[in-house]
Structure formats: C-alpha cells, structure tokens
Amino acid sequence: MVCAGLTEDNVGKVVALKFLEVDQAKNRLVVSNRRAMVETKLTNLEPGQLVQVTTLSNNPPTTRLH
Numbered sequence: 001m002v003c004a005g006l007t008e009d010n011v012g013k014v015v016a017l018k019f020l021e022v023d024q025a026k027n028r029l030v031v032s033n034r035r036a037m038v039e040t041k042l043t044n045l046e047p048g049q050l051v052q053v054t055t056l057s058n059n060p061p062t063t064r065l066h
Helices: 032-044
Strands: 017-021 028-032 053-060 060-066
Touching: 017 032, 028 032
Parallel strands: none
Antiparallel strands: 017 028, 053 060
C-alpha cells in the first residue's frame, strides 16, 4: 500500500487512516492520514471552545487545527 506523507519512520507504528475510496474490482484502497487526524480533532470540538489555528491558504480558505 502507498500512503502519501507516511515515511519509513512510520513502519511498524499504528497510524490513523480514513478510507476515501474502496474499489474491490481493482483491489485498490485510497486512504488519508491527514483527513483522519482532522476529523479526530473536529469530533472533539464543542460550541464555545477556543482553538488555535494556522491559516494555510486564503484561496480557497484553509486552516489547520493545532
């Protein structure tokens, strides 16, 4: 399996992955560690909670939670 962004340092480690595409006919999985991490952080948010973010791009608007 190839997962962009994961390096040799991740071999043997457990990482969170979100399944983006499953194609059994082609024996193909598309997964994302980044999306798994973002969704994990988003599920822990509550109304009124303050968070620190970094603006990554203004077009389209993109931010990263810390």
